[in-house]
Amino acid sequence: MNTNRRNFIRSTSLATASLGLAGPFSQSVFAGTPSDQLNVALIGVRNMGFGILERHLEKGNVNCVGLCDVDGNLLEKRASDVQKSFGQKPVLYKDFRKLLENKDIDAVIVGSPDHWHCLHTVYACQAGKDVYVEKPMANSIAECDVMVKAGLRYNRIIQVGQQQRSGKHWQDVNSMIRNGRIGKLRKVNIWGNFDYGVGQTKVPDQPVPDGVDFDMWLGPAPDRSFNPTRFHGSWRMFWDYGGGLITDWGVHLIDMAFWANEMKTPPKVTLATGGNLSFENNAHETYDTMSVIWQHDDFIVSWEHTAGTQGGPWDKNYGLAFVGDDATLVVNRQGYKIIPEWDDAKQVEKTSGLEVKMEGENHGDHVANFISSVKSRNTPACPPEIGRAVAVAAHAANIAVRTGENKLVWDEKSGAFSNSEKANNMIRPIYRSPWKLPEL
Ligand SMILES: NC(=O)c1ccc[n+]([C@@H]2O[C@H](COP(=O)([O-])OP(=O)(O)OC[C@H]3O[C@@H](n4cnc5c(N)ncnc54)[C@H](O)[C@@H]3O)[C@@H](O)[C@H]2O)c1
Incomplete structure (x- = not known):
């Protein structure tokens, strides 16, 4: 120092x-x-x-x-x-x-x-x-x-x-869409198919490994005996600790759809179905299969996953397709492609095609943005309001399926669902003593 x-x-x-x-x-x-x-x-x-x-x-x-x-x-x-x-x-x-x-x-x-x-x-x-x-x-x-x-x-x-949010090609895609490059944006289709979403092979509970304070690992989550399939890395497939593929990989991609539409609050309407339809010998609670639609006033965002499969639309196991009146823009971390619509009357493409390949992650850029915000006190690239809007959308989808309601209507003013008490009961987690959800 x-x-x-x-x-x-x-x-x-x-x-x-x-x-x-x-x-x-x-x-x-x-x-x-x-x-x-x-x-x-x-x-x-x-x-x-x-x-x-x-x-x-x-x-x-x-x-x-x-x-x-x-x-x-x-x-x-x-x-x-x-x-x-x-x-x-x-x-x-x-x-x-x-x-x-x-x-x-x-x-x-x-x-x-x-x-x-x-x-x-x-x-x-x-x-x-x-x-x-x-x-x-x-x-x-x-x-x-x-x-x-x-x-x-x-x-x-x-x-x-x-x-x-701090990645150059994601920023390029975002400004192209906002500037009308693909025409009016009507729909964003998102998918994420990953093997890890099916959990690990079941094993019996075991003694807590030496050197691990398991009570402090559980923290506010319910007490239970130790099982390695719900511990390091694989916890994300159990409701007490995570929300499965949609809250894990999903939030990265859902974030890009909401960003293109400048959304800073959670979506009003969530329609969701899902279940554990395969891999019954694996240890997981979160859904291996899900279809979700978030309905907005003038556009629709959808999410799909079938964990354990490695294919997907446009020959990609994960990505987004931004569907506009003039073109579809397909993007993931490897790059993006604009596929123009054909104008029958004029016999021309409605916009030009484009393909850009990318490699690499954006963690370093996001960290640089954080450090610069810490110094300047300016709002960072992904402030809590945005993290919340996206996480609430993903949680709403899980809650819609877990409660069997399938359709939930979010009321941002009251911070609750307006059509389901069952769903409202899942907004607030029950913390295990002595941990308390902070009141602010
Ligand atoms: N941004 C990304 O691309 C990205 C990628 C992977 C994971 N993640 C996120 O990162 C987070 C961690 O995921 P992971 O894959 O590294 O999980 P992990 O299980 O590999 O690591 C979590 C670590 O936290 C420790 N831990 C648990 N309770 C603790 C406590 N009370 N005090 C101190 N340490 C505690 C665990 O012992 C473990 O070392 C998750 O929220 C995950 O969603 C983000």
Whole structure:
């Protein structure tokens, strides 16, 4: 840490103490400082969270000052990875509340499973840290609502990990559509067929692995014995921790459809069917098969998945087809293609065709956008309002199928469904004591 920064931290701590703000949580030292250093910490080190941390550390001027995980073996491994690749020695924590007491931390990356996103994010905001939280924003509608409020209440930058918003070819596609390149946009068809959506082969419950604090892994989720098929990585196929393919891969793609239509709130009408129609020997609760339609005033968005199949429309296992009056634009992370409509009267194509190939992910761009927002205090590429709108759409689809209602009408004013009490009962998760859904 440079001397200026250390002096600033000391004077900020004194200032907040004299204002009576000190205590378990005090304000971030980064916002508004001339320091060009950013101190980050990671909660949930196994997979994506660590990737996001690496993208931060590659930027330079970013220091990893803390790592937290409930799996002690992973924690040691990741500490050694950070040391080897970046020559840095973060403090290690098994309890995120201890990490958040560290006043040297400016920003926290939340890479935990979805059922933890809300608590990790809200507590971090309360502690004065900015937050990069992975998608989907949370595992329930009420948690998303609280997270939006936390960002506003504590004046924190929150970037939701829907990184395609920071990707050049996604931005190009978005502005082409908004500028009328494919004519009036009427419909967006989205699909995502992935093998992992069918879960793993069932195995009996087992003792908790050495070094794992399983009670802290479960956190607000219901108590239960340990089973590896519902643990690292595969938790996303169980309702207590995740929402299956539609909240996992789905939110990335649904986000692009909503973005093209400048939607910042959840869709009004959700029509959904789905079920577990195959792979009955696999461990999963979330649906292996789903068809969803979100009806808007003047356009329609649809989502389809058949987990365990690897094909799909336009010969792609995942993607979006933006259907306009003049052309269809098909896009995924590998690039995009514009397929023009034919004008019978004029005997010409209604617009020109185009094909652009792409490779690579956009995590680094999204992290760069986060760092720049933390410095400037400007709204990041994917603020909580957007993370919420997309997550609520995906959760509404799951709730429509789980309740058997199939059609749900969302009332944004009351923050509830206007046509189903059964569905409203699923908006708010029941937290296991002593965890409480924060009230803001
Ligand atoms: N943006 C993307 O492209 C992308 C890709 C993959 C995953 N994700 C998201 O990243 C998040 C993590 O997914 P993953 O695949 O890395 O999961 P994972 O299971 O591989 O890793 C989660 C980590 O969190 C740890 N953890 C659990 N509870 C904790 C707690 N209370 N405190 C500290 N650590 C805790 C686990 O031990 C594990 O190390 C999910 O929300 C997922 O949807 C995003």
